[in-house]
Amino acid sequence: MKTLSELTDFYYNNLFPVLEELEKQRKAIKQKFIFITIVLISSFFTIFLLFFSQNIHTMEFLLTTISITIAILTYIYKKLSSNFVEDFKNNIIGPLIKNIGPNLNYLKNKHVKQNLFERSKIFTSNIDKYEGNDYVYGQVDGVKIELSDICAQKKYQDDNNRKSWETIFEGIFIIAAFNKEFKSNTVILPDHAQNVFGSVVGNWLQANNVSRDSLTKLDDPEFEKEFVVYSQDQIEARYILTHSFMRRILEFQKKSKQKIHISFIKNHIHIAISYNKDLFEPSIFRSLLEYKISMEYVQTLHLCLGVVEELKLNHKLWSKR
Amino acid sequence: MSTSTIILIVTGIVLILIYNSLIHAKNQVDNVFAGVDTILKKRYNLIPNLIASISKYMEHEKLLLNELTKLRSEATKAHLSSDEKVSLDAKFSSTLSSLMVNMEAYPELKADKNIMHLQHTLNEIEEQISAARRAYNQAVTDYNNALEMIPTNILASFLKYRKKELFQIHESERKNVNVKELFNS
Numbered sequence: 001m002k003t004l005s006e007l008t009d010f011y012y013n014n015l016f017p018v019l020e021e022l023e024k025q026r027k028a029i030k031q032k033f034i035f036i037t038i039v040l041i042s043s044f045f046t047i048f049l050l051f052f053s054q055n056i057h058t059m060e061f062l063l064t065t066i067s068i069t070i071a072i073l074t075y076i077y078k079k080l081s082s083n084f085v086e087d088f089k090n091n092i093i094g095p096l097i098k099n100i101g102p103n104l105n106y107l108k109n110k111h112v113k114q115n116l117f118e119r120s121k122i123f124t125s126n127i128d129k130y131e132g133n134d135y136v137y138g139q140v141d142g143v144k145i146e147l148s149d150i151c152a153q154k155k156y157q158d159d160n161n162r163k164s165w166e167t168i169f170e171g172i173f174i175i176a177a178f179n180k181e182f183k184s185n186t187v188i189l190p191d192h193a194q195n196v197f198g199s200v201v202g203n204w205l206q207a208n209n210v211s212r213d214s215l216t217k218l219d220d221p222e223f224e225k226e227f228v229v230y231s232q233d234q235i236e237a238r239y240i241l242t243h244s245f246m247r248r249i250l251e252f253q254k255k256s257k258q259k260i261h262i263s264f265i266k267n268h269i270h271i272a273i274s275y276n277k278d279l280f281e282p283s284i285f286r287s288l289l290e291y292k293i294s295m296e297y298v299q300t301l302h303l304c305l306g307v308v309e310e311l312k313l314n315h316k317l318w319s320k321r
Numbered sequence: 322m323s324t325s326t327i328i329l330i331v332t333g334i335v336l337i338l339i340y341n342s343l344i345h346a347k348n349q350v351d352n353v354f355a356g357v358d359t360i361l362k363k364r365y366n367l368i369p370n371l372i373a374s375i376s377k378y379m380e381h382e383k384l385l386l387n388e389l390t391k392l393r394s395e396a397t398k399a400h401l402s403s404d405e406k407v408s409l410d411a412k413f414s415s416t417l418s419s420l421m422v423n424m425e426a427y428p429e430l431k432a433d434k435n436i437m438h439l440q441h442t443l444n445e446i447e448e449q450i451s452a453a454r455r456a457y458n459q460a461v462t463d464y465n466n467a468l469e470m471i472p473t474n475i476l477a478s479f480l481k482y483r484k485k486e487l488f489q490i491h492e493s494e495r496k497n498v499n500v501k502e503l504f505n506s
Contacts, residue, residue: 217459234460235356238452 001140001309002100004302010099011298018091023288025087029080030284036076044069081284088282089134096298097136100305104138104145111135111148112173120175120270121187122261124211125168128155132173134280140305141314147174147304149279150272171258171275172304178240178269179313184233185213186240188249188262191228220246226253240264248311255310256303271307275300339476346464350485353460354403357453361396361410364446368393371439378427385423389416404486411489454488461485 002010044065089108097106111132118127130152137146150173153165194202207215212230216237223246231237241249253260261272279300286293308314372386379386396409430436465484467473 217463219455219459233356234353234456235360235449235453238455239449242448242452 001306002302004299007096007100007298007302008295011096011294014099015092015095019288019294022084022088022091022282025084026282026284026288029084033077033080033284037073040069040072077284084284085282088288089280093134093280093297093301096301097305100301101138101140104136104140104305107135107137109133109135111150112146112175116175116270117150117152117173119265120173120263120272121185121265122189122263122270122272123152123168125154125166127152127168129153129165133278136305140308143177143179143308143313145174145176145305145308147172149173151278167276169272169274170277172273172279172300174269174271174273174304174307176269176271176308176313178264178267179315180240181267182233182236182240182264184231184236186216186229186231186233186237186264187212188227188229188241190259190261191224191226193228194225218246219243223247223250226250245311252307252310269311269313273304336476339473343467343473343477343480343482346460346467347482350403350457350460350464353453353457354406357450357457358406360446360449360453361406364443364450365393365397367439367443367446371436371443374433374436374439375424375427375430378430378433379423382420382423385416385420389413389420392416407486407488458487461487 048061048065086108093108094106097104112135114127114130117130130150132148132150135146135148139145149171151170152168154168156164156166158164191202191206193205196202197205203215206228209215209230213232214230214234216229216231216234218224218229218238218241220243223241227249229237229241249260249262256273259274261274263270280297282288282293288294368389372390376383376386392409392413396406396413401409424430468477468482468484
């Protein structure tokens with residue numbers, strides 16, 4: 001797989017002319033959107049002043065007007081930027097992925113299937129809304145991999161029938177074939193309990209977590225500080241989580257700078273990286289030529305597809321060759 | 322309900338909880354050891370075949386091969402305690418490790434497909450054994466802690482529970498026997 005610097009070189013050497021074209025498109029859309037926004041807000045404000053300002057329900061009218069304006073502007077923003085986003089994904093993200101690995105494919109409107117997300121057993125809440133995009137699938141160094149942006153939500157309804165949504169997970173979800181065979185389920189989660197309640201109470205809470213399998217205490221203090229592990233099989237969990245593999249997971253987490261959840265189920269590794277935002281979506285308000293923005297796309301893709309190399313999933317055991 | 326009755330009930334509940342936690346720790350050790358035993362047996366079963374295959378190439382290593390055969394037959398005897406098995410495994414692993422190192426001096430072994438197959442299988446079993454040892458050591462550490470810590474130590478000494486032996490994991494063992502490296506060197 002290409003290194004990060006090789007990928008950055010490709011981005012600037014090969015994709016820069018396309019980026020410049022897209023940047024022109026972005027500026028035009030931005031101007032159009034600002035013009036529409038000014039016209040819309042002025043019109044609503046005029047209507048409000050003329051017809052509703054003397055009304056006894058002034059505040060209600062004002063709030064309704066603002067809500068309607070925001071809804072209309074959001075719709076217009078999506079409509080105006082949809083072609084730009086499509087072009088960006090087709091001409092920038094797609095080629096970037098192909099450059100990382102020729103055996104990778106990209107489908108911008110697809111995502112990892114819900115049953116695979118649920119199979120991972122990383123999140124135990126019931127999912128009421130599941131959506132995603134930017135689906136990448138194929139092979140990296142001979143290892144099957146698939147990933148996409150995912151947003152999974154749970155619905156709540158109060159006594160007055162008012163709905164609210166809680167986000168269970170938003171970020172990148174990766175599934176890859178694992179290089180060892182195993183029969184049981186093992187889940188690695190960020191260690192909140194011990195960080196909040198201290199090691200004694202936290203450990204007791206984790207050991208008595210009824211929604212999870214048996215607590216698995218591992219012999220790497222740094223790993224134990226960062227993560228909590230639950231497994232159906234104490235031996236198999238350690239067969240997967242060797243000392244060197246625990247180190248690699250810690251390194252991967254440091255690189256990602258995000259919260260990560262991992263599970264090992266049905267001979268596959270599942271990784272959920274919480275970014276709490278939809279990735280690979282260009283904004284019309286930020287320049288595409290900005291270094292920070294560009295590097296975010298390149299680094300995120302390299303990190304996610306580099307998981308095979310980072311965790312050495314391509315180092316196959318003899319029995320799996 | 323009188324105060325003395327309440328104290329009695331609370332004491333009873335606390336005793337039950339302490340007793341249950343001790344039983345849980347003891348059973349956990351037994352459960353994990355059953356897993357360790359299964360994997361150790363897998364390795365012991367592989368040894369006769371390995372010795373038969375390599376003995377024709379390694380005639381000068383007869384002593385080592387005999388030692389391995391002797392340890393294997395001791396380790397596979399019935400009615401061994403877990404502590405005895407732990408101690409035999411340490412001797413067996415050390416002898417096997419010496420054999421692996423000595424195998425480097427016999428390049429013709431690389432050409433034998435059957436030996437290569439056995440070596441790879443052994444390598445994978447070694448990884449499983451390493452995991453099993455770590456799981457067992459964690460269970461024994463929890464159990465031994467319960468035997469030393471207040472208040473579980475009082476009930477443990479009353480029940481005549483004894484501390485259990487840990488598997489010795491040397492630094493070299495943290496890195497499993499890597500046959501691939503041996504053969505490529």
